[in-house]
Amino acid sequence: MRSERRRLWTGAAPGANPFALPRGLLGPAAGLLMARGNRVQNAEVLAYCGVGPQDDVLEVGHGPGVLLGMLARRARSVTGVDPSPQMVRMARRRNAAAVRAGRVRARVGSAEATGAPDASADLVVSVNTVAMWPRLDAALDELHRVLRPGGLLALSWHLSPESFTLAPDERAALEAALSRRFGASSTADLRHGALFSARR
Numbered sequence: 001m002r003s004e005r006r007r008l009w010t011g012a013a014p015g016a017n018p019f020a021l022p023r024g025l026l027g028p029a030a031g032l033l034m035a036r037g038n039r040v041q042n043a044e045v046l047a048y049c050g051v052g053p054q055d056d057v058l059e060v061g062h063g064p065g066v067l068l069g070m071l072a073r074r075a076r077s078v079t080g081v082d083p084s085p086q087m088v089r090m091a092r093r094r095n096a097a098a099v100r101a102g103r104v105r106a107r108v109g110s111a112e113a114t115g116a117p118d119a120s121a122d123l124v125v126s127v128n129t130v131a132m133w134p135r136l137d138a139a140l141d142e143l144h145r146v147l148r149p150g151g152l153l154a155l156s157w158h159l160s161p162e163s164f165t166l167a168p169d170e171r172a173a174l175e176a177a178l179s180r181r182f183g184a185s186s187t188a189d190l191r192h193g194a195l196f197s198a199r200r
């Protein structure tokens with residue numbers, strides 16, 4: 001299985017995989033499956049990050065918007081970006097009341113180009129997207145830029161099924177790239193996802 005996988009962070013756009021970039025006829029179905037399948041992992045990441053009412057949060061690759069809703073109940077402000085217009089629409093619908101109240105914003109953007117101002121986030125969080133980013137270094141530069149000093153970057157990626165997990169060399173490459181920008185990084189294998197984090 002591992003040998004069939006594409007190499008990560010080579011600059012190549014995600015292929016036709018509807019979970020990597022939901023679009024077309026399969027996009028909405030992929031969004032619904034992600035909303036169900038990733039909910040516990042999203043909740044686990046939220047618990048790990050310890051979000052509070054003083055925090056401005058940016059979620060990168062929010063997909064159907066489940067974590068945006070969880071964040072909205074705790075944070076001061078929540079902004080989501082996702083390159084899939086379908087997912088932006090789905091996330092806005094899922095969180096319609098919070099969007100109307102101005103507590104959640106969702107717009108098209110990516111890890112490499114969030115459109116967020118410099119030093120505007122206390123937490124940047126992303127679940128099950130890091131292996132889909134075309135360019136790891138460009139994305140980490142961007143996320144470092146938008147974090148406030150002391151702010152936390154938290155990236156969670158599947159721990160199961162085994163065919164989805166990061167290979168040891170991919171984990172090491174991610175940890176090294178984080179350490180280059182942030183000075184240090186830490187990795188914790190939680191119940192549902194591997195959590196890579198670094199503080200600006």
Ligand SMILES: C[S@@+](CC[C@H](N)C(=O)[O-])C[C@H]1O[C@@H](n2cnc3c(N)ncnc32)[C@H](O)[C@@H]1O
Pocket residue numbers: 014019020021022034035038042060061062063064081082083084087109110111112126127128129132133134
């Ligand atoms: C597997 S889904 C995960 C969605 C959501 N975070 C969750 O936990 O259910 C991957 C998401 O990453 C988004 N994505 C793809 N490329 C991206 C990039 N370069 N930057 C940010 N998000 C990206 C996709 O559009 C998709 O919504």
